Amino acid sequence: xxVESGGGMVQAGGSLRLSCSASGFTFDNCGIAxxxxxxxxxxxxxxxxxxxxxxxxxxxxxxxxxxMSTDNAKTTVYLQMNSLTPEDTGVYYCAVDTQYFLxxxxxxxxxxxxxxxxxxxxxxxxxxxxx
Numbered sequence: 001x002x003v004e005s006g007g008g009m010v011q012a013g014g015s016l017r018l019s020c021s022a023s024g025f026t027f028d029n030c031g032i033a034x035x036x037x038x039x040x041x042x043x044x045x046x047x048x049x050x051x052x053x054x055x056x057x058x059x060x061x062x063x064x065x066x067x068m069s070t071d072n073a074k075t076t077v078y079l080q081m082n083s084l085t086p087e088d089t090g091v092y093y094c095a096v097d098t099q100y101f102l103x104x105x106x107x108x109x110x111x112x113x114x115x116x117x118x119x120x121x122x123x124x125x126x127x128x129x130x131x
Contacts, residue, residue: 004094007125010084014129018079020094020122027051027074031097031107034068034079035115036127038090045111046092047079048104057108061087084129091124 006018018034034046047058047068056068067080077094095118101107107114115121 002094002096002120002122004092004122004125007092007127009128009130012085012129012131014084015080015082016084016127018081018092018094018125018127020077020079022075022077022096022120025098025120027070027077027096029098029102031101031103032068032070032077033095033097033107033111033115033118035093035095035112036088036090037093037124038087041090043093043112043115045108048108048111049077050102050104050107052102055104057104059111081127084127086129086131089127089129091126093124094122096120 001023003021010016030051033048035043036046037043046062049056049068065083069078097118
């Protein structure tokens with residue numbers, strides 16, 4: 001089970017840190033991704049992380065502003081979001097693949113279509129950025 005937290009309302013230019021906590025497993029040797037879905041839009045991929053080596057990849061829209069990481073125990077994944085804009089508004093989901101797409105370079109190009117095939121998916125947390 002995955003549980004996201006840390007969502008909320010923030011003004012443009014502000015920051016938030018999302019957490020994705022695992023229950024019943026650890027993020028050991030996994031491919032982990034953050035997705036988001038804005039109102040009235042399709043889900044899009046935001047970032048990926050390989051838990052084995054910490055490699056990350058980001059969508060162009062968030063590159064340089066968002067940072068994905070794990071804690072040392074590999075039970076929580078974070079998404080640090082800086083310089084937020086109203087275009088970042090949406091529900092943010094984390095998802096984990098433990099079988100096939102374990103590397104960021106292999107997982108990220110498959111976003112967002114691979115979302116439904118990933119082994120664990122959270123229920124999402126809402127981010128609202130006001131102008």
